Amino acid sequence: SDTQTPDYKLVPHRQFYLISGVHSPEQVDQIQNWEIRDSDIFIITYPKSGTIWMQQILSLIEARGNVMATKDQLTSERIPWIELIGSEKEFISAPSPRLRVSHLQYKFVPLGLKQKKGKVIYVARNPKDVLVSYYHFHKFAEMLETPKDFNDFFGKFMEGKVYGNCWFEHVKTWYSHKDDMNFLYITYEDMIKDLRSVVEQISLFLGKHLTEQELANVVEHSTFHNMKHNPQANYQMVSDTLLNHQKGTFMRKGTVGDWKNHFTVSQNEKFDRVYQEKMKDLPLTFVWDI
Ligand code: A3P
Secondary structure, X not given: OOOOOOOOOEEEEOOEEEEEOOEOHHHHHXXXXXOOOOOOEEEEEXXXXXXXXXXXXXXXXXXXXXXXXXXXXXHHHHOOEOOOOOHHHHHHHOOOOOEEEEOOOHHHOOHHHHHOOOEEEEEEOOHHHXXXXXXXXXXXXXXXXXXXXXHHHHHHHHHOOOOOOOHHHHXXXXXXXXXXXXXXXXXXXXXXXXXXXXXXXXXXHOOOOOXXXXXXXXXXXXXXHHHHOOHHHOOOOOOOOOEOOOOOOOOOOOOOOHHHHOOOHHHHHHHHHHHHHHHOOOOOOOOOOO
C-alpha cells in the first residue's frame, strides 16, 4: 500500500509474519537452539495484551520494588525482545537472570523452555480490546501499515494478517502446551481488577518473597498513571522512524471495554461467532467489560 514505509513489511515465514528490517528469518530460526538456564524468565504475549505492563512489573519484582531500576533504562533494554535482529549474541553472553520478551508463536521459541527449563509468563487480554488497541497502534507505529479505517483493520485482524498473526491461534497454541513448561497464565483484566494479587502471584511463581513494602512499591510504579509519566516505561525515547510520537502514545487508554466505543453491532456479532467457534475447546474465559 502507498502508506507503508518501504523498509518495513510483513513477510510470511513458516506461517507467521515477521517484519522486514526488524526481524530476520534466519535468526528467528536459530532461537529454538538457544540454551536455556533455569533462571531465564520469558514474557510471552500477543501484541497489545499488556506486554509493556508485564515488563515493568517483572523488572520491578526483580529489583524488589526499587523504581530506580526502571528509571535509568528503557523497558526494552531491561527486558529485550528475542526476535529483534542482533539479539542472539547478547542473549548468550548476558548474566543471569535473563529476562526476555517475545510475541513469537510456540514453535519458534527455545526448546529448553519446552523441557521445563526457565519460566514463561503468558499474558492474554480480551481480544476485542486487543483489536482496538492494535488498531490505534497501527496508526502510530511506523513499522506497521496504517489502516484505511477501523473496518479495514477489523478484517485484517480477523484474518490474522497482522504481526502476531491470528490471536486465536496464539492463545490456543501457547495455552495448550502449558504443561510442557513452567508456565504462568495471567490476564490483562486480572491486572486491572487487582494488580496487587497478580504481583503477588508472579512473585510466588518466581520464588521471590517480597516484603509488604516492596510489593506496594512494585504496584505503585506499575500503575497506568505512573507508567504514562515514566518516559523509560512507555517508549517515549524511541525514534520517530519507529513510533511517530505526533500520532499517538504507547500508554494510550489502559481500560477494559474500549471495544464498545469502536465495534459496530454487526462487527460484534461476527466477532462473537468466530470466537465461539475458535475457542470452544479451551477452558478460558475473558472479561469484556468492567
Ligand atoms: P490501550 O491501547 O488499550 O490503552 P502492549 O505493551 O502489549 O503493546 O500493550 C499495550 C496496551 O497495554 C495499551 O492498551 C496500554 O495502554 C496498556 N497498558 C500498558 N501499561 C498499562 C498499565 N499500567 N495499566 C493499564 N494498561 C496498560
